[in-house]
Amino acid sequence: MKFIPFSLFLLMIFSLLSFSCTKKSADTIVIGNYGSLTGSEATFGLSTRDGIQLAIDEFNSAGGLNGKKLELKVYDNQGKPEEARLSVEKLINVDKVVALLGEVASTRSLAAAPVAQQYKVPMITPSSTNPEVTKKGNFIFRTCFIDPFQGQVMAKFAVNSLKLKRGAILRDNKSDYSMGLADYFTKTLTELGGTVIADEKYASGDSDFKAQLTSLREKHPDFIFIPGYYTEVGLIARQARELGISSMLLGGDGWDSPKLIEIGGTALDGSYFSNHYTAEDKRPEVQEFITKFKNKYNVAPDGLAAAGYDAAQILLAAMKRAKSLEGDDLRLAIAATTNHPGVTGMITINSERDAVKSAVVLRVSTAGSATGGGEFKFVESVHP
């Protein structure tokens, strides 16, 4: 008696499974996104996802790909490299994605890229700037600038625009992004006649930086370059000011988050960082994107949302051009991207599968708001 219903049940499950599988491959195409939706870098993952989703929704409402709708499958990796790797394995093997978008943090892109390469699924990272990421193989692309350029931008800005030469560095030794960017920054700074008088380290996840900052304080640097992510940067800025350090603070695109000012508050007022885009850009692509994003999510997009949107658009355009959605065809189509007018600038994929484009320098301004509000003001644009 018991046996028969059970086998019936199994049969039902199998038929359901096969039904859902065939259904999916029939009229939707799945694209995978993995990111840090929770954890210390949560706004990175959330903004990127929102940017990508916006691009996909637009594409679908414009008719999709030959009548087929696209679906975005998103997995949270909690900001952990090992989870990033697992998410990608799952996206490829379970969800059968045709392409991957992600990650923001270079450490996690580096962890996941070999998997994408192994299964020959094209992956585009919207905002991992460490040069090593795309060296993982010919299926890995990026649509943002790389750290040698970003480090150069900030070092030049410190020496030429701010006239500051004696710098200290406070880097995150658990992050490939931070380590790489700090090295490239140091290189350009020394070439321009500046000196790095101190180089201290912290580990992402720390909340006490007073010991390192006290050591830096004794050396009286003109500025402190902090190539980290926003959570730690905000805490570092606060503790630096508490210790009476008045040096200028500089950083990279890891600072870009609405949370930065919430955490750091007035301690960050007047600091500068390099970024992918500015909301003050008057180009129609940018202003249109900002309006659309605000209509959908009721918040202003940050740089990572813009980068996510661009990466998704490049992928979608490549999918339209590609002979088929097979890994190799799609890879060639992405590699052929030239002069795509993105929100974050004109994007051309070069032979290293990187994008070459300009960076902007932004100033953090919390002036006139005691309650923790503030904004990022455009300072200058730097072309490669």
Next chain:
Amino acid sequence: MSEFIQHTINGLSLGSIYALVALGYTMVFGVLQLINFAHGDLFMMGAFIGFYFIRLIHFFFGHDSSSLSSPSGVLFSMTVIVVSMLGTALLGMVMERLAYRPLRKSPRINLLITAIGVSLFLEYGGQLLFGASPEFFPTILSKQAIALPGGVILDSTQVLIFSTAVVLMLLLHFLVFKTQFGRSMRAISHSLEHASLIGINVNKVIMITFMISSALAGAAGVMYSISYPKIDPLMGLLPGLKAFVAAVLGGIGNIKGALLGATLLGLAETYVAGYISSSYRDALAFLVLIVVLLLRPSGILGSKKIEKV
């Protein structure tokens, strides 16, 4: 020199937070011979109770109610600390009643495993309840820097932390060594059976001990969040572990030992991060533990007693 003094000040303020947590470990160990692994998570709960209390106040009375100007800022911080101490004391009571009391007669290993279970419950329950992304503790105390000679800076948070910790420790000392309750507590730590034979209400004393130790962890949680404002459900893990190391270092079960151990650990950690490399700061805590266990298995001030675990 001023760098050294600054490191010392930073180390002492960190050490006094560890001390409050370490005291809790030591007190519970004293009465029950239990290492309460959930203690670090009470520290986290303290921070979150404080966080939500501040939110509530801001919601009902607006941001100005906790005006940052010095006197009311201090008063408000004190209120937050007290509220969070009450909250964690209640939590400690529930924890003891539900998780530990039913197991008091069972082998000690069961109790230890339960403690780990309670710890995991609080951590992941916390993730469910508060979310896995970090929250930022609002600034409730105006940061006023007091410049000392030689460029050394003592900020108001450090003064608050240090003085609150000292007051709480003095209160604890009074409670343990000068009151009837303290006498009962010390009697239980000698022998639970004998204490109950001479008419001490063992259940009550153990429960109050749990409440006090939890309240201290709660206070430490709020004070930690005031100076390092990032809070998340797993934030208690490392400070909890380090406070445990501090308690062992000083001699677990010994109140003065916990103080000494925590201060030493706070200082050592800051010096290592300041002069050598911050990468070694966490490693140091555990290195210290290993060295102390090798040289003086019962801790610096611990009494020599053969323990079977």
